[in-house]
Amino acid sequence: MPESSAGTLTAPEKPAKQKPGGTLYRGREGMWSWVLHRITGVAIFFFLLVHILDTALVRVSPEAYNAVIGTYQTPIMGLGEVALVGAIVFHALNGLRIILVDFWTWATRHQKVLFWIVIALWVVTMLAFTPRHLINVFSH
Amino acid sequence: MTTIEAPRTPVRPAPKRGVNLEKWGWIYMRVSGVVLIVLIFTHLFVNLMLGDGVKAIDFGFVGGKWADPFWQWWDVAMLWLALIHGANGMRTIVNDYTKPGTAQKLLKLALFLAAAVLIVLGTLVVFTFDPCPAGAPADLLPSFCAA
Ligand code: HEM
Ligand code: HEM
Numbered sequence: 001m002p003e004s005s006a007g008t009l010t011a012p013e014k015p016a017k018q019k020p021g022g023t024l025y026r027g028r029e030g031m032w033s034w035v036l037h038r039i040t041g042v043a044i045f046f047f048l049l050v051h052i053l054d055t056a057l058v059r060v061s062p063e064a065y066n067a068v069i070g071t072y073q074t075p076i077m078g079l080g081e082v083a084l085v086g087a088i089v090f091h092a093l094n095g096l097r098i099i100l101v102d103f104w105t106w107a108t109r110h111q112k113v114l115f116w117i118v119i120a121l122w123v124v125t126m127l128a129f130t131p132r133h134l135i136n137v138f139s140h
Numbered sequence: 141m142t143t144i145e146a147p148r149t150p151v152r153p154a155p156k157r158g159v160n161l162e163k164w165g166w167i168y169m170r171v172s173g174v175v176l177i178v179l180i181f182t183h184l185f186v187n188l189m190l191g192d193g194v195k196a197i198d199f200g201f202v203g204g205k206w207a208d209p210f211w212q213w214w215d216v217a218m219l220w221l222a223l224i225h226g227a228n229g230m231r232t233i234v235n236d237y238t239k240p241g242t243a244q245k246l247l248k249l250a251l252f253l254a255a256a257v258l259i260v261l262g263t264l265v266v267f268t269f270d271p272c273p274a275g276a277p278a279d280l281l282p283s284f285c286a287a
C-alpha cells in the first residue's frame with residue numbers, strides 16, 4: 001500500500017478524466033460493501049416502521065391483524081420477504097465485517113477477503129432460507 | 141486549485157471535557173449490531189422457518205408467543221435496539237447528504253419523532269396485549285382462551 005505522507009491533497013480545478021478504479025477504494029470491494037450496507041440499512045429501517053404499525057393491529061382486533069398479516073402470505077409479498085431477509089443477512093454479516101475491520105488490524109488489512117467471505121456466507125444462508133420459505137408461501 | 145483536507149484532519153476536535161456523544165453513538169452502533177444479530181435472526185427463524193413459516197402467523201400465533209414473558213422481553217429488546225440503531229444510522233446519512241440548516245434539523249426531528257413514537261407504541265402493544273379480547277370469535281383466538 002503506498003504510504004502518502006502529504007498532509008493535504010490538491011485537486012486540479014478541472015479534474016482529468018478518471019478511470020473508475022483508479023483509486024484503491026473507488027469501484028472496489030470497499031466501496032460496494034459501503035453502498036450495499038447503506039441501502040440495506042435504509043430499507044430495513046423503513047420496513048421496521050411499517051412492521052411495528054402492522055403488529056400494533058393486535059390491539060385493534062384479531063380480524064384487523066389477520067387481514068394485514070394475510071397480505072404477508074401472498075406470493076408477491078413472499079418474494080418481497082426473500083429480498084428483506086437478503087438485505088438483513090447482508091447488513092448483519094457486513095456489519096460484523098465493519099466491526100472486525102475497526103478493531104483488529106489483521107481484518108483491516110484483509111478487508112477485501114472479508115468482503116468475499118461475507119458474500120459467501122450470504123449465499124449459503126440464502127440457499128438455506130429461500131427454498132423452504134418459498135415452499136411455505138407457494139404451497140398449502 | 142481546490143485544497144482537499146487530509147482524511148484525518150479533525151473538523152471539530154472532540155470536546156476535551158464531558159461526554160463525547162458521537163463516540164458513544166459509534167460504540168452503540170457496534171454493540172447493538174452484535175446483539176441484534178441474535179435477536180433478529182432468531183425472530184426470523186422462529187417466524188419464517190419453523191412449522192409452516194409465514195403461513196402460520198395470525199392473531200392466535202402472536203397470542204401464543206406473547207403469553208410467555210420470554211418472547212415479550214425478546215421483542216421489546218429488539219424493538220428498542222433496532223429502532224435506535226436504525227434512526228441513528230439514518231442520522232448519519234442525513235448528515236452526509238444535507239448541509240446544516242432548517243431542512244437538516246427537520247429531517248432529524250422527523251427521525252427522532254418516528255423512533256420515539258414507535259418505541260412507545262410498540263412497548264405498549266407488547267405489555268397491554270389481550271390475547272382473549274371479549275366478544276371476538278373463538279376460532280381466531282389462541283387455544284388457551286377457551287379454558
Ligand atoms: C418477513 C419477516 C418478518 C415477519 C413475518 C415478522 C413477523 C412478526 C410477528 C408475527 C410479530 C409478533 C410477535 C412475535 O412473533 O414475536 C413480530 C413482531 C416484531 N418484529 Fe417482526 N417479522 C419479520 C421481520 C422483522 C424484522 C426484519 C425485524 C427487525 C428489524 C422485526 C422486528 C420486530 C419487532 C421489533 C417486533 C415487536 C413489535 C412490537 O413491539 O409491537 N421483524 N414480527
Ligand atoms: C442485524 C444486525 C445488525 C448489525 C450487525 C448492524 C451493524 C451496523 C454497523 C456496524 C453499522 C455501521 C455504523 C458506522 O459505520 O458507524 C450500521 C449502520 C447502519 N445500520 Fe445496522 N446493523 C444491524 C441491524 C440494523 C437494522 C435492524 C437496521 C434498521 C432498522 C439498521 C440500519 C442501519 C443504518 C440505517 C445504518 C447507517 C448506514 C450508513 O451510515 O451508511 N441496521 N449497522
